[in-house]
Amino acid sequence: xxxxxxxxxTHFRVQLSSTRRGARLARLLVERQLDDWGLAPTDPTSAxxxxxxxxxxxxxxxxxxxxxxDFAVRLLRSTDHLRVEVSDTRPDRxxxxxxxxxxxxxxxxxGLLLVDAFADQWGCEARAPYIKTVWAEVSRRVGCDLDxxxxxxxQQHVIL
Numbered sequence: 001x002x003x004x005x006x007x008x009x010t011h012f013r014v015q016l017s018s019t020r021r022g023a024r025l026a027r028l029l030v031e032r033q034l035d036d037w038g039l040a041p042t043d044p045t046s047a048x049x050x051x052x053x054x055x056x057x058x059x060x061x062x063x064x065x066x067x068x069x070d071f072a073v074r075l076l077r078s079t080d081h082l083r084v085e086v087s088d089t090r091p092d093r094x095x096x097x098x099x100x101x102x103x104x105x106x107x108x109x110x111g112l113l114l115v116d117a118f119a120d121q122w123g124c125e126a127r128a129p130y131i132k133t134v135w136a137e138v139s140r141r142v143g144c145d146l147d148x149x150x151x152x153x154x155q156q157h158v159i160l
Contacts, residue, residue: 023057048118056086064088091132
């Protein structure tokens with residue numbers, strides 16, 4: 001009898017409600033998926049991707065929200081980098097590229113500066129008439145060896 005071993009997941013996708021709870025869940029699910037792929041939450045690469053996810057998800061629910069529409073988070077891994085994508089339903093609201101510095105005493109407006117600092121590269125694209133995707137890539141750091149066979153339970157798309 002021939003046994004088949006499932007190929008390890010190279011991506012993870014989740015669709016969430018455009019709420020603060022949805023944004024928080026996006027961050028937690030990305031952190032969990034990275035851990036399942038063998039990248040500990042304390043690893044600098046994981047911390048960068050989680051921070052980027054938190055910011056892009058917060059932006060999606062704040063600036064990209066359409067009533068009754070969800071946002072999506074996609075995490076992809078390759079041999080040399082990891083990529084997070086956050087899609088929302090407001091392609092008419094594109095982020096400033098490069099992000100502008102807010103006034104010194106402003107309490108908001110620094111999120112994309114964090115994305116710019118943590119990501120090796122990032123950008124935004126309209127993928128359909130009603131969908132905008134903001135993405136960021138982080139290179140695998142020296143010593144970042146993702147376990148290609150870790151936790152096969154998350155090998156399919158997850159849609160909540």
